[in-house]
Amino acid sequence: xxxxxxxxxxxxxxxxxxxxxxxxxxxxxxxxxxxxxxxxxxxxxxxxxxxxxxxxxxxxxxxxxxxxxxxxxxxxxxxxxxxxxxxxxxxxxxxxxxxxxxxxxxxxxxxxxxxxxxxxxxxxxxxxxxxxxxxxxxxxxxxxxxxxxxxxxxxxxxxxxxxxxxxxxxxxxxxxxxxxxxxxxxxxxxxxxxxxxxxxxxxxxxxxxxxxxxxxxxxxx
Amino acid sequence: xxxxxxxxxxxxxxxxxxxxxxxxxxxxxxxxxxxxxxxxxxxxxxxxxxxxxxxxxxxxxxxxxxxxxxxxxxxxxxxxxxxxxxxxxxxxxxxxxxxxxxxxxxxxxxxxxxxxxxxxxxxxxxxxxxxxxxxxxxxxxxxxxxxxxxxxxxxxxxxxxxxxxxxxxxxxxxxxxxxxxxxxxxxxxxxxxxxxxxxxxxxxxxxxxxxxxxxxxxxxx
Amino acid sequence: xxxxxxxxxxxxxxxxxxxxxxxxxxxxxxxxxxxxxxxxxxxxxxxxxxxxxxxxxxxxxxxxxxxxxxxxxxxxxxxxxxxxxxxxxxxxxxxxxxxxxxxxxxxxxxxxxxxxxxxxxxxxxxxxxxxxxxxxxxxxxxxxxxxxxxxxxxxxxxxxxxxxxxxxxxxxxxxxxxxxxxxxxxxxxxxxxxxxxxxxxxxxxxxxxxxxxxxxxxxxx
Amino acid sequence: xxxxxxxxxxxxxxxxxxxxxxxxxxxxxxxxxxxxxxxxxxxxxxxxxxxxxxxxxxxxxxxxxxxxxxxxxxxxxxxxxxxxxxxxxxxxxxxxxxxxxxxxxxxxxxxxxxxxxxxxxxxxxxxxxxxxxxxxxxxxxxxxxxxxxxxxxxxxxxxxxxxxxxxxxxxxxxxxxxxxxxxxxxxxxxxxxxxxxxxxxxxxxxxxxxxxxxxxxxxxx
DNA sequence: CAATAATCGAGACGGTACGTCACGTCTTCTT
DNA sequence: AAGAAGACGTGACGTACCGTCTCGATTATTG
Numbered sequence: 033x034x035x036x037x038x039x040x041x042x043x044x045x046x047x048x049x050x051x052x053x054x055x056x057x058x059x060x061x062x063x064x065x066x067x068x069x070x071x072x073x074x075x076x077x078x079x080x081x082x083x084x085x086x087x088x089x090x091x092x093x094x095x096x097x098x099x100x101x102x103x104x105x106x107x108x109x110x111x112x113x114x115x116x117x118x119x120x121x122x123x124x125x126x127x128x129x130x131x132x133x134x135x136x137x138x139x140x141x142x143x144x145x146x147x148x149x150x151x152x153x154x155x156x157x158x159x160x161x162x163x164x165x166x167x168x169x170x171x172x173x174x175x176x177x178x179x180x181x182x183x184x185x186x187x188x189x190x191x192x193x194x195x196x197x198x199x200x201x202x203x204x205x206x207x208x209x210x211x212x213x214x215x216x217x218x219x220x221x222x223x224x225x226x227x228x229x230x231x232x233x234x235x236x237x238x239x240x241x242x243x244x245x246x247x248x249x250x251x252x253x
Numbered sequence: 254x255x256x257x258x259x260x261x262x263x264x265x266x267x268x269x270x271x272x273x274x275x276x277x278x279x280x281x282x283x284x285x286x287x288x289x290x291x292x293x294x295x296x297x298x299x300x301x302x303x304x305x306x307x308x309x310x311x312x313x314x315x316x317x318x319x320x321x322x323x324x325x326x327x328x329x330x331x332x333x334x335x336x337x338x339x340x341x342x343x344x345x346x347x348x349x350x351x352x353x354x355x356x357x358x359x360x361x362x363x364x365x366x367x368x369x370x371x372x373x374x375x376x377x378x379x380x381x382x383x384x385x386x387x388x389x390x391x392x393x394x395x396x397x398x399x400x401x402x403x404x405x406x407x408x409x410x411x412x413x414x415x416x417x418x419x420x421x422x423x424x425x426x427x428x429x430x431x432x433x434x435x436x437x438x439x440x441x442x443x444x445x446x447x448x449x450x451x452x453x454x455x456x457x458x459x460x461x462x463x464x465x466x467x468x469x470x471x472x473x474x
Numbered sequence: 475x476x477x478x479x480x481x482x483x484x485x486x487x488x489x490x491x492x493x494x495x496x497x498x499x500x501x502x503x504x505x506x507x508x509x510x511x512x513x514x515x516x517x518x519x520x521x522x523x524x525x526x527x528x529x530x531x532x533x534x535x536x537x538x539x540x541x542x543x544x545x546x547x548x549x550x551x552x553x554x555x556x557x558x559x560x561x562x563x564x565x566x567x568x569x570x571x572x573x574x575x576x577x578x579x580x581x582x583x584x585x586x587x588x589x590x591x592x593x594x595x596x597x598x599x600x601x602x603x604x605x606x607x608x609x610x611x612x613x614x615x616x617x618x619x620x621x622x623x624x625x626x627x628x629x630x631x632x633x634x635x636x637x638x639x640x641x642x643x644x645x646x647x648x649x650x651x652x653x654x655x656x657x658x659x660x661x662x663x664x665x666x667x668x669x670x671x672x673x674x675x676x677x678x679x680x681x682x683x684x685x686x687x688x689x690x691x692x693x694x695x
Numbered sequence: 696x697x698x699x700x701x702x703x704x705x706x707x708x709x710x711x712x713x714x715x716x717x718x719x720x721x722x723x724x725x726x727x728x729x730x731x732x733x734x735x736x737x738x739x740x741x742x743x744x745x746x747x748x749x750x751x752x753x754x755x756x757x758x759x760x761x762x763x764x765x766x767x768x769x770x771x772x773x774x775x776x777x778x779x780x781x782x783x784x785x786x787x788x789x790x791x792x793x794x795x796x797x798x799x800x801x802x803x804x805x806x807x808x809x810x811x812x813x814x815x816x817x818x819x820x821x822x823x824x825x826x827x828x829x830x831x832x833x834x835x836x837x838x839x840x841x842x843x844x845x846x847x848x849x850x851x852x853x854x855x856x857x858x859x860x861x862x863x864x865x866x867x868x869x870x871x872x873x874x875x876x877x878x879x880x881x882x883x884x885x886x887x888x889x890x891x892x893x894x895x896x897x898x899x900x901x902x903x904x905x906x907x908x909x910x911x912x913x914x915x916x
Numbered sequence: 917c918a919a920t921a922a923t924c925g926a927g928a929c930g931g932t933a934c935g936t937c938a939c940g941t942c943t944t945c946t947t
Numbered sequence: 948a949a950g951a952a953g954a955c956g957t958g959a960c961g962t963a964c965c966g967t968c969t970c971g972a973t974t975a976t977t978g
Contacts, residue, residue: 054948055948056948056949057947057948057949057950058948058949059948059949059950060949060950063949063950063951078383079382079383079384080379080382080383081302081380081383082383084937084938084939085938085939085940086937086938086939087938089951093951094950094951095949095950095951095952095953096939096940096941096951096952096953097940097941097942097949097950097951097952098949098950098951100940100941101949101950154382155382155383157379157382157438157439158378158379158380158381158382158383159379160379160438160439161300161301161375161376161378161379161438162300162301162302162303162376162379163302167439167440170439171439171440171441175439175441200451202442203432203448203451203452203455204455206432206435206436206442206452207428207431207432207452207455207456209431209432209435210428210430210431210432210433210434210435210436211424211427211428211431211432212431213431213434213435213438213439214427214430214431214434214435215427215431217378217381217382217434217438218378218381218388218391218392218396218434219388219392220392220396221423221427227424230421230424231424231427231428233459234424234425234428234456234459234460235428235455235456235459236459237458237459237460238454238455238456238457238458238459238460239455239458239459243464273971274970274971275926275927275970276925276926276927276970276971276972277925277926277927277928277969277970277971278926278927278928278929278968278969278970279927279928279969279970280928280929281928281929281969284928284929284930305958305959305960306959306960306961307958307959307960308959310930314930315929315930316928316929316930316931316932317930317931317960317961317962318928318929318930318931318961318962318963319928319929319930321961321962322928322929496921496922496975496976497920497921497922497975497976497977498920498921498922498923498974498975498976499921499922499923499924499973499974499975500922500923500974500975501922501923501924502923502924502974505923505924505925520825521824521825521826522824522825523744523822523825524825526963526964526965527964527965527966528963528964528965529964535925536924536925537924537925537926537927538925538926538927538965538966538967539924539925539926539966539967539968540923540924540925542966542967543923596824597824597825599821599824599880599881600820600821600822600823600824600825601821602821602880602881603742603743603817603818603820603821603880604741604742604743604744604745604818604821605744609881609882612881613881613882613883617881617883642893644884645874645890645893645894645897646897648874648877648878648884648894649870649873649874649894649897649898651873651877652870652872652873652874652875652876652877652878653866653869653870653873653874654873655873655876655877655880655881656869656872656873656876656877657869657873659820659823659824659876659880660820660823660830660833660834660838660876661830661834662834662838663865663869669866672863672866673866673869673870675901676866676867676870676898676901676902677870677897677898677901678901679900679901679902680896680897680898680899680900680901680902681897681900681901685906716944716945717944717945717952717953718944718945718946718951718952718953719943719944719945719951719952719953719954720942720943720944720952720953720954720955721943721944721953721954722953722954722955723943723954723955726954726955726956747932747933747934748933748934748935749932749933749934750933752956756956757955757956758954758955758956758957758958759934759935759936759956759957759958760935760936760937760954760955760956760957761954761955761956763935763936764954764955
């Protein structure tokens with residue numbers, strides 16, 4: 033979420049002189065990464081509210097103005113830091129079974145949530161409650177990319193007949209991930225692999241194609 | 254969440270019901286309610302981070318020290334304000350159908366979340382990410398009381414044969430409420446009555462007693 | 475500087491029933507002396523500005539209101555405390571020589587100033603700079619009584635021919651004691667017995683009857 | 696009384712006259728003088744105890760932190776303000792007569808003491824009773840510089856034969872100025888020109904060379 | 917012997933100023 | 948032009964005392 037020159041900085045090796053760099057000293061890449069790294073470190077130690085730009089700048093051996101020059105908010109800085117340093121190993125496998133695919137990815141997710149990165153995620157979600165840009169950055173940089181993969185995984189399950197054809201994928205994914213986020217944020221119960229398996233069994237169980245000659249009272253719809 | 258234990262009701266030093274008060278001027282009930290009311294009002298207008306104790310004290314016509322005398326954190330104050338003014342109308346009905354019971358209560362919940370109180374809940378959950386006491390206050394004052402009722406409701410469903418006998422009630426409730434909390438906090442999708450109904454259908458569908466002669470591999474365990 | 479009932483309290487043993495005590499619980503003598511003692515103790519440890527009524531009340535095991543009931547100012551309390559616990563051994567001897575009389579008393583004074591009581595005197599003089607009542611209490615309770623004795627002592631010297639008949643006694647006494655107060659308050663030099671002796675020699679030397687046939691340029695008057 | 700040593704003039708690390716400044720934004724001279732001026736103004740209106748840093752900062756249109764950045768105490772601020780704006784016109788003349796020299800300067804001093812600056816001096820001396828740094832600042836910035844001049848003036852008197860050769864100059868000066876400080880601080884009598892003249896006559900009278908063939912016992916030593 | 921009345925301790929009350937901290941902006945010199 | 952350094956005005960923080968008040972308990976005199 034750098035504000036200026038972002039494209040120019042990233043694409044400079046493809047420009048080959050046709051778009052000349054602006055005059056003056058170029059942006060220090062060292063300062064940029066140092067700031068982001070410090071932000072992540074400090075965010076991991078305390079929460080969003082406790083993180084101060086002052087501390088980040090000091091920890092990164094950087095002038096405060098340099099932080100403010102490139103990130104308008106604390107939120108923007110954190111979102112950037114999170115997106116940059118983030119999320120390997122959260123890919124979906126293709127085992128031939130939706131249950132296994134989902135369950136394996138969800139197990140990875142709770143490992144992340146329980147680890148150092150979890151502090152950061154919870155800090156972002158906390159900060160996002162009073163900062164629209166931050167929560168939106170979380171959605172766009174973290175949630176949506178994974179959800180795209182999840183759609184594909186679910187689609188495979190539908191094709192294989194493991195899930196109903198008319199299943200609402202967003203509802204299904206929220207039903208699978210919502211409980212994880214809830215336990216992660218409210219901390220009323222533990223995030224274990226058994227929990228993930230039970231969750232998958234329960235929710236995906238409700239998403240299977242209906243048996244031909246089986247009726248039950250809907251009660252609702 | 255009064256922080257000091259002054260109440261004579263708790264001390265057992267041979268008082269035998271004459272319930273003596275501690276020495277000194279007793280706490281002003283007027284100040285207490287005025288502070289809580291101001292806190293709720295101001296929290297509804299802005300977010301958690303924007304709320305200042307200074308403003309609360311001024312709005313409540315109260316000395317700042319009086320706020321700090323009884324609530325150690327902004328967090329504790331908000332938790333108390335929320336718990337005191339909070340949560341009527343979140344009771345579970347007894348319609349004769351688990352699906353209907355749960356769905357009706359969950360519809361009430363999303364109404365609360367979308368309303369003025371929602372700001373407060375999200376502020377508490379946000380603040381709770383870096384404040385153990387706050388999140389624990391939320392659990393004990395808000396989550397557990399409702400969950401007790403929910404257990405009863407589910408038990409009725411089990412007795413009526415709508416749910417499996419061996420169902421993990423906590424897992425089931427997290428599966429029902431987790432998606433609501435997730436959408437509420439991440440705001441990636443809307444909290445509608447249709448969402449609640451679909452959610453109930455999906456999750457409770459996975460919690461029904463298994464058909465007699467129909468077994469399928471869960472794919473997980 | 476007690477505000478009410480002062481006379482009644484002090485003279486009760488002379489009243490012999492003709493002036494009855496007012497109804498209600500009588501003032502606690504124990505509280506009074508405890509407060510004054512605590513005030514002196516704490517004043518000795520820190521200065522006037524650092525002394526708080528809160529601390530005095532706590533140290534004296536007394537309610538804050540009890541202090542405020544009887545002393546309107548911190549200044550009044552301190553003046554009272556100083557006057558009550560004060561000043562033995564500052565009397566003037568009668569040796570037959572003004573020089574000796576004064577010098578002996580002044581030596582006693584610097585001993586007081588250098589001791590525990592000195593802290594209190596300096597605190598009162600300090601506090602008196604922004605509190606007219608305090609400095610006036612110091613004058614009336616401490617300065618004037620001693621000065622009355624000093625007048626007598628000087629008068630003896632005049633009668634004996636050791637001092638000029640027309641000497642301005644106040645000027646002379648200020649010239650003797652001023653340097654002591656100056657060194658005591660500014661602390662630019664030490665308050666020793668030698669200093670006192672030198673001072674007496676110098677100033678009293680200037681106050682002797684003029685030799686008959688000796689003229690010097692006045693230069694001033 | 697700047698508390699930090701930033702000035703490049705003092706460091707000797709091979710600067711060879713190019714006098715580099717420390718990094719960062721330099722201290723605002725405008726803020727400094729504005730603060731000192733406000734401090735003097737407000738101190739003149741009320742006393743030392745009534746002066747608040749909050750008020751000084753507001754009056755000077757300056758952040759409170761800026762005051763605290765450069766002056767650790769209210770005391771230090773006042774000492775600085777006094778020393779900066781202080782003390783012209785307290786020089787010693789050279790009239791050819793010690794009596795006249797001293798008396799003229801002392802008359803100037805009592806004018807200062809009776810004026811707006813007097814409030815400040817008394818505030819400093821009061822504050823200095825519980826603040827070693829403050830009283831020491833007064834000595835070094837105010838007392839010593841004048842005393843140096845006074846030594847010279849007395850020396851001239853000795854050379855001219857108006858004073859004894861072996862006179863203790865510090866004792867003599869304390870005897871001259873002590874009474875002024877005493878009356879100034881205790882306010883038991885007025886600081887008039889006549890008082891100054893009488894004082895000089897008395898004390899300097901005791902400091903004249905002794906008549907050749909006239910000895911009398913001092914009565915003391 | 918009750919009723920009345922002023923005291924006592926304790927400590928909460930609405931305030932005010934404290935001294936600190938971080939904010940986001942700025943001003944300097946260096947790279 | 949961007950960098951670090953760090954001072955600036957601003958404003959909330961949480962604390963400490965201020966002087967006042969409201970309690971129950973205590974200790975006297977008065978009816």
